[in-house]
Amino acid sequence: MESEILIIGAGIFGVSTAYHLSLTHPDPSRVTILDVAPHPAPRAASTDMNKIIRADYTSRFYMELAYEAMDVWEKLPIFTEAGVFHRTGWVLFDSKGDGKGASIRKRFRASSRADPTVDFTVEGAQTKWNGVLSQTSLEELEPAYANPAAGWADADDALKLLLDEAIRRKVRYEVGEVHRLILGENGISGVWTTDGTVYTAHKYLLATGAWTSQLMSPLEDELGLPDIERVESQLTAYACCVAHLRLSPDEAKLYEQLPVVVFGNRGELLPVKSNLLKLNCSRVYNVVTTETGHKVSFPLNHDQSIIPEATKQESLSLIKSWLPQLLENGRQVDTWRLCWDSLSPDNNMLITQHPNPKVSNLYFAAAGSAHSFKFLPVIGKYVVNVLDGTGNGEEGDHRWSWKAPEERTSPAGCAQPS
Template sequence: MDTDILIVGAGIFGVSTAYHLAQRHHHHDDPSSIGITILDRGPAPSPLAASTDINKIVRADYSKPLYMDLAYEAMDAWANLPFFKDADVYHRTGWVMMDEKGSDLAERIRRNFRDSAREDVTFDLTEEEVRGSWGGVLGQMDCNGWGSYYANPSAGWVDAASAVEIMVNEAIKLGVRYEVGEASRIVLGKEGVGVEGVETGDGKVYRAKKVLLATGAWTSRLMSSLEDELDMPDEERIETQITAAGVCVAHFQLSPEEAEVYGRLPVLVCGAKGEILPPTRTGIFKFTNATSFTNTITTETGHQISAPPDRDQSIIPQKLRDESLQLIRKRIPQVLDGGKRPVDHFRLCWDSISRDQNQLITRHPDARLANLFLAAGGSFHSWKFLPTIGKYVANVLEGVSNGAEKDQAWRWKPVQPSAERGVHEKVIPKRDLNELE
């Protein structure tokens, strides 16, 4: 099966890129329009993608002005793109950030608001105001360790899986083809030059002039056999660029009465510990433990790579369950009903994370792979860019600069790490899943 551009992965990078490419180039009556194909292991919304979730945070609160600007651009699209607006997927509930004592993150973020040309709508809160607001839902919260609290009414959240599915359907309307298949191998071109396409587990080969890997936490696993075939040294492999990392998420199914109570809340960011999102329309209340972990495996050729485990992502080690319960007990203990109420659903959410938490949006630097591109490294903060990130990836596919700042941020990273602080440092993994089993 041949196409001009094959996009492997139907998460936010893949879907957004397909949509923006189709907007630019696909015309149903024009035989010269380019063919765009998305290949994913399942129908949209992709079942294992980090983007397939009940809800995700949308905010412009960044310590880096680049991402603050990108987030405002995305927030404008969330509010105004007709297909998102009509579906009412964007909920501007505001957020409250609780910063640990000794941390300067909140101050660095708010300095960017003050230094920009935009109105700074953030404001300080006291511990008493946090406990007493929103009907006193946080009245029992353990506030030990927090040094400051601030609110931003411009932030909110989006119905995540629904939004991805909506954008996939919009891309399909523009002529994008969506194929279901498990990518198992990148096929090298004749005489070892260029990439011919991707082979799926059932032996089908999808050939393309350009291949974009938007494969998130599964990128290293997919690239590994190709890197072996080209005998790449460790320092040139994708594992030097992005690492697969997971976090544990806990869901409670609320009654209508409970949903009304907890639905008063904004998004709550508990420093480096995690987030609490308001309940969805169906009453699912979500707590995220932001302390991430890797899952290191050794390939047949002896290379160590990171990749999600081959198992149901609802299988959670007891240590992680206990950690999540401890965090919930410190934030909103009453939801546990004195320990009598269990969590309704646990999930491991996997993403790829770069050293500096800048995304990896680039052509592969190896001259033998000149038609292979990457859009990954979401680093647990990129979902909010679904409406807009694809236009930047499309530029890279077409050899168009996104400007010096973005090109520098999203390039193939040098082996020597930069001394500059990261974009989303709290999610850097410091432990492995096998330590938690």
């Protein structure tokens, strides 16, 4: 089955790229998106109940990109008709001594737009919203600011809407699990799926998130690449442990008043959706050494509801420090999920052509790094620029490029590229 462009993975990068190709490609039917299951893709980090939408960054580059995306969240007809964006605001607590909040506010004030941030105090946070946060432990936290312009989106609904629009415009969607990338004389010549189907294309885009390093490893062995030229040097698979608590109607009425609440670098609380409260807690990593002696990171298993016991206990401890009243009288978390994503050392995305000339028709759109869902409506436009060879300007090309290890220094503050 031949295409001009084969996109592997139907998360935010794959779907957004397919959508933007459907707008600009002369023949969208020559674009194929391939995922392991019918959409919305169940393994993707973006297939989720809700995700945070905000422009709060220490980086001018990402703040402007987020504003661009937020404009689309508010104006794209398929989103506005479905009501997927909810402007609930957010409240940011800093981890003590972090200073992230002050840096973000400084960036807002230096931007071309009005500063949306407002002050709040510990006392104000604990008495507002009918005292829902009155028992929150703040020993390790301090108030930073509130931003009423931020909010959240119905994640899997938005993902499906955008993909449905791409399919309506003739992009093809195929179901199959990629087993191996096939190396030919002039680059990648195809991909095998586990059922034996071979998909071929002129260009291949890996939008495979946490599965990128695992998928690339056999090809990297075949090419004989050293560690510095392997994709593991650019990103690492990791998961955020997510807890859902089902609320009674009275509880839902109480907690639905809350904005997004960020507890420093320790986690986040997202507002109520369908009587469920979502809490982003601990992180999980899974790195192994292959028979060829290389490090490869990938998800623990395909069942994302299976949580390591130590991770579960750490997450429960965090929840008890945030909202202890929700776990009183032996109450349990209703559902757990490991939300797998890929993380770069500097929290920048990886949107680039493979640097090895032997596979010059292979491209990446990955390393969401826990902050990329908000860019769903626009990021595909920039991936298309890379596929077309036009690039994204000096700063964009550098931030999203394949970098040497010394260039990928970790920024201060999780998911806040500087």
